[in-house]
Amino acid sequence: EDKVVQSPLSLVVHEGDTVTLNCSYEVTNFRSLLWYKQEKKAPTFLFMLTSSGIEKKSGRLSSILDKKELFSILNITATQTGDSAVYLCAVRDYNTNAGKSTFGDGTTLTVKP
Amino acid sequence: NAGVTQTPKFQVLKTGQSMTLQCAQDMNHEYMSWYRQDPGMGLRLIHYSVGAGITDQGEVPNGYNVSRSTTEDFPLRLLSAAPSQTSVYFCASRLTGGWDTEAFFGQGTRLTVV
Numbered sequence: 641e642d643k644v645v646q647s648p649l650s651l652v653v654h655e656g657d658t659v660t661l662n663c664s665y666e667v668t669n670f671r672s673l674l675w676y677k678q679e680k681k682a683p684t685f686l687f688m689l690t691s692s693g694i695e696k697k698s699g700r701l702s703s704i705l706d707k708k709e710l711f712s713i714l715n716i717t718a719t720q721t722g723d724s725a726v727y728l729c730a731v732r733d734y735n736t737n738a739g740k741s742t743f744g745d746g747t748t749l750t751v752k753p
Numbered sequence: 754n755a756g757v758t759q760t761p762k763f764q765v766l767k768t769g770q771s772m773t774l775q776c777a778q779d780m781n782h783e784y785m786s787w788y789r790q791d792p793g794m795g796l797r798l799i800h801y802s803v804g805a806g807i808t809d810q811g812e813v814p815n816g817y818n819v820s821r822s823t824t825e826d827f828p829l830r831l832l833s834a835a836p837s838q839t840s841v842y843f844c845a846s847r848l849t850g851g852w853d854t855e856a857f858f859g860q861g862t863r864l865t866v867v
Binding site for chain 2: 644646649671672674681682683684685688690728730740741742743744745746
């Protein structure tokens with residue numbers, strides 16, 4: 641059974657701080673890892689990672705995957721109050737029909753002014 | 754584009770009642786899925802479909818039925834509601850049944866079973 645563990649479960653920082661969110665996984669036949677941001681309602685897509693060592697970047701957010709050590713990190717620099725959300729990590733594997741996603745429990749980030 | 758539309762947004766049921774959560778997408782996505790999210794937890798897959806006429810179980814399918822008669826619609830039926838089914842339900846869709854496509858989520862249905 642696929643397993644995704646995110647840490648920390650929650651985090652409180654002040655505006656301007658840099659944060660690193662972690663996602664480790666156990667997947668029989670890894671295909672991809674995805675990061676989502678969830679603010680109150682529907683999760684929205686941030687990144688998809690399939691190859692080790694290649695950083696994906698979007699503004700102040702970046703993410704990288706290590707397929708040898710089975711983890712990914714999501715970095716947010718110069719945090720803003722609008723970054724407050726639950727950040728979800730999900731993995732897909734080759735074994736399941738059409739690549740079902742297994743989600744972690746999320747990291748709740750609170751950015752204080 | 755409307756994207757993924759879920760109805761209703763909120764629902765209160767009595768134990769033993771049945772109901773259908775509706776999900777529709779207008780992006781011609783083949784892959785659709787239903788998740789539930791409980792407090793402090795991530796999303797757990799209930800059922801999914803890789804195309805019209807094809808459905809399969811996820812990790813928590815008990816107490817739920819689905820059907821996929823059209824590409825656009827993927828309703829989730831609660832057969833006999835139980836308090837343990839109190840949760841927020843999300844429908845998601847993505848292009849093709851492949852692995853390298855992002856999922857688009859509906860706004861969720863908050864269900865309370867009393």
